[in-house]
Amino acid sequence: MKKVLGIIGGMGPLATADLFRKIILRTSADSDHEHIHILVDCNTDIPDRTDAILHGGQSPLKELTVSANRLEKAGADILLMACNTAHYFYKEIAESVHIPLLHMLDETAAEISRRSLSAIGLLATDATIQTGLYHKALDAKGIEIILPSKTGQKALMDLIYKGVKAGNVNLDVSALLQELEHMRGQGAQVFVLGCTELPIAFEKFHIGFAAIDPTDVLAKAAVCAAGYPLKNAGIA
Numbered sequence: 001m002k003k004v005l006g007i008i009g010g011m012g013p014l015a016t017a018d019l020f021r022k023i024i025l026r027t028s029a030d031s032d033h034e035h036i037h038i039l040v041d042c043n044t045d046i047p048d049r050t051d052a053i054l055h056g057g058q059s060p061l062k063e064l065t066v067s068a069n070r071l072e073k074a075g076a077d078i079l080l081m082a083c084n085t086a087h088y089f090y091k092e093i094a095e096s097v098h099i100p101l102l103h104m105l106d107e108t109a110a111e112i113s114r115r116s117l118s119a120i121g122l123l124a125t126d127a128t129i130q131t132g133l134y135h136k137a138l139d140a141k142g143i144e145i146i147l148p149s150k151t152g153q154k155a156l157m158d159l160i161y162k163g164v165k166a167g168n169v170n171l172d173v174s175a176l177l178q179e180l181e182h183m184r185g186q187g188a189q190v191f192v193l194g195c196t197e198l199p200i201a202f203e204k205f206h207i208g209f210a211a212i213d214p215t216d217v218l219a220k221a222a223v224c225a226a227g228y229p230l231k232n233a234g235i236a
Contacts, residue, residue, distance in 0.1 A: 003226040005036055006076025008067045008093075010043040011083035012165050015196035015215070019082040022219035028229040036226050039076050041067045049085040050127035061089050065096040072097045078225050080104070080218055084194050085128045100225070107221045108192065108214040109137035119144040120212070121180070121188030123156055125195050134194055146188045152179030164197040164204070173205050180209050 005023065009016030020040055029035045043063055051057030064086060068079055079101040081087065087105050094101040112120060122134055122145050129147060138145060148156055155176040163171040180191065191211040193199050199213045223230050 001227060002036075003077035004039060004075050005222055005226055006039045006068075006071030006074070006079045006099075007041065008043070008064060008071065008079060008081045008083075008086070009040055010046050010067075011049070011081070011086055012197065013042055013044065014164060014200055016040060016042050016082045018196065018200055019080070019215050019219060022216050023222055026216070026219045026223050026231055028231040034228075036223065036228050039071050039074050041071055043067045046086075049083065049088065050125045053085070053088055053127040053131060060086065061092055064089055064093050068093050068097045068101070072099055078102065078222065080222050082196050082215070084133070084196060084214060085125050087133055088127065088131050102218060102221055102225060104214050104218045105133055105137045105194075108194075108212065108217045109134075109141060109143075111212060111217045112138065112143055112192070113141045115190075115212075117143060117189050119146060119187045119189055121146045121148075121183040121186075121191040122194055123148070123191050123198055125160065126153065126157060128194055129153070134192065144187070146183050146186050148179050148183060152176065152182070155179060159201050159205070160195055160197045164201050169204055171205070173207065177207065180207070184209065 007019060027035055046063040047058040047060045049060050052059050071079060077099055079099060084104060090103060120143060135145060159173060159176055162168060191209050193211050193213050196215050199215050202211060220230060
């Protein structure tokens with residue numbers, strides 16, 4: 001039985017559109033009618049997750065559950081979130097609805113394990129790193145996580161907030177490129193783009209390091225969960 005997908009979005013809008021696009025591209029379909037029925041709640045009222053978790057800012061949980069319930073009432077059978085850091089609130093959101101909520105980080109950990117990787121470079125927000133969200137998903141699989149230095153992490157956060165979220169395509173990314181080279185020298189076999197703005201950033205700023213895109217991983221999982229055939233061709 002084919003199922004309806006519901007995307008809890010707005011974190012940010014471009015990341016939401018990226019997930020929507022990748023679900024479409026990952027669906028094997030020859031016509032409009034063979035694609036998945038997708039509901040998108042681009043809820044830009046959801047407060048910033050990093051600010052809430054690390055700096056005492058307004059909690060996003062209320063708006064996250066509002067979106068989840070809105071999508072369920074609209075007819076969604078399966079939910080997914082276009083934000084890695086929001087998975088800090090996964091349990092509470094999942095418990096607020098009566099339909100399954102896919103887990104982006106667990107799906108990504110399974111993908112890393114399938115590739116038989118032993119060490120990855122984790123690129124994510126301060127909150128995702130400091131709460132150990134990916135560590136919880138990867139430690140049990142014995143996968144080493146290599147993190148950016150303090151200055152490298154600042155450059156990464158600038159790319160996310162002053163680059164993609166601000167719509168600034170002229171940001172200087174030279175310091176970040178040096179950091180990624182350094183992390184690769186430390187043994188990072190591939191980089192995990194653990195913030196949904198980062199796949200967009202890697203494309204817009206032509207960052208060519210080998211990477212795993214959790215947005216794409218989630219898109220593939222969503223297609224399969226909805227009961228549709230998966231297209232495994234690469235995404236341009």
